[in-house]
Amino acid sequence: MSDMLSQIVNDKRLEVETTRRSRPLEDVKAAAQDAAPPRNFFAAVTRPKGKLRVIAEVKKASPSAGVIREDFDPVAIARAYHENGAAALSCLTDEKYFQGKLEYIQQIKKVVPLPVLRKDFIVDPYQIYEARAAGADAILLIAECLGEAQMIDLLILATELKLTALVEVHDYESLIQVQSHVGFPHPGYQLLGINNRNLKTMTTDIGHTMELLKEVPNTDILVSESGIRTNEDIQRLAEAGVHRVLVGEHLMRQPDVGEALRELIGESA
Numbered sequence: 001m002s003d004m005l006s007q008i009v010n011d012k013r014l015e016v017e018t019t020r021r022s023r024p025l026e027d028v029k030a031a032a033q034d035a036a037p038p039r040n041f042f043a044a045v046t047r048p049k050g051k052l053r054v055i056a057e058v059k060k061a062s063p064s065a066g067v068i069r070e071d072f073d074p075v076a077i078a079r080a081y082h083e084n085g086a087a088a089l090s091c092l093t094d095e096k097y098f099q100g101k102l103e104y105i106q107q108i109k110k111v112v113p114l115p116v117l118r119k120d121f122i123v124d125p126y127q128i129y130e131a132r133a134a135g136a137d138a139i140l141l142i143a144e145c146l147g148e149a150q151m152i153d154l155l156i157l158a159t160e161l162k163l164t165a166l167v168e169v170h171d172y173e174s175l176i177q178v179q180s181h182v183g184f185p186h187p188g189y190q191l192l193g194i195n196n197r198n199l200k201t202m203t204t205d206i207g208h209t210m211e212l213l214k215e216v217p218n219t220d221i222l223v224s225e226s227g228i229r230t231n232e233d234i235q236r237l238a239e240a241g242v243h244r245v246l247v248g249e250h251l252m253r254q255p256d257v258g259e260a261l262r263e264l265i266g267e268s269a
């Protein structure tokens with residue numbers, strides 16, 4: 001694991017322990033059960049086949065970029081994304097490194113009909129119940145943060161709660177390792193994400209998706225993540241058969257995020 005990622009994961013484990021002490025698992029489980037049923041994130045992102053689908057991200061800051069957007073109104077941003085062609089939303093909930101908040105998900109879902117992914121570093125089942133209780137429709141599971149057995153356990157739990165899991169990989173080795181678990185325990189619940197961010201240099205290159213693509217048998221469920229900025233990037237990916245993308249920073253940097261999303265989509269939708 002890279003230094004940055006291991007630091008985040010260590011902090012996350014401590015954070016989960018603290019949260020668990022103030023709110024016991026039984027309470028969170030009950031809240032997850034009482035939550036309104038999830039929206040189908042998987043379907044929103046994969047249908048129709050071969051058509052561009054953008055997951056637009058609500059993100060104030062990141063470790064690599066610092067504060068991306070000072071004037072940050074998560075609900076207004078989500079609404080603009082919805083009105084301008086987003087298929088689904090991703091919302092950062094990590095507070096320490098991304099200045100996110102779990103509560104944003106609920107606030108966004110009250111006013112926007114799209115399914116929402118909880119973007120965080122999930123290392124414990126507690127966080128999956130917590131995501132569902134907060135109204136999330138999907139969760140992120142990063143292969144580089146988890147052992148194989150842990151990944152399987154978390155995938156089973158997510159599926160039980162009817163959450164879509166976006167299984168993210170950075171490296172070739174992780175891709176090979178998780179490959180057989182995507183579609184497990186049930187197809188129709190997992191997406192495979194290739195993150196274009198190099199964890200050692202923290203730079204992005206969409207060429208990374210092209211490289212790893214050779215090992216992906218089903219590109220319908222493939223999401224290219226990070227470093228996507230222009231419609232040319234989108235076209236390059238489409239030519240390689242990749243039609244699902246996750247975009248944050250580029251959109252969040254523009255004064256008008258809705259207009260930026262329309263320009264990014266261009267004629268591709």
Ligand SMILES: O=P(O)(O)OC[C@@H](O)[C@@H](O)c1c[nH]c2ccccc12
Pocket residue numbers: 057059119120121168195204225226227228246247248249250
């Ligand atoms: O802002 P970008 O470069 O468009 O990237 C979005 C998304 O891929 C990125 O925020 C991300 C991908 N995987 C993550 C895991 C944790 C936090 C953030 C991320």
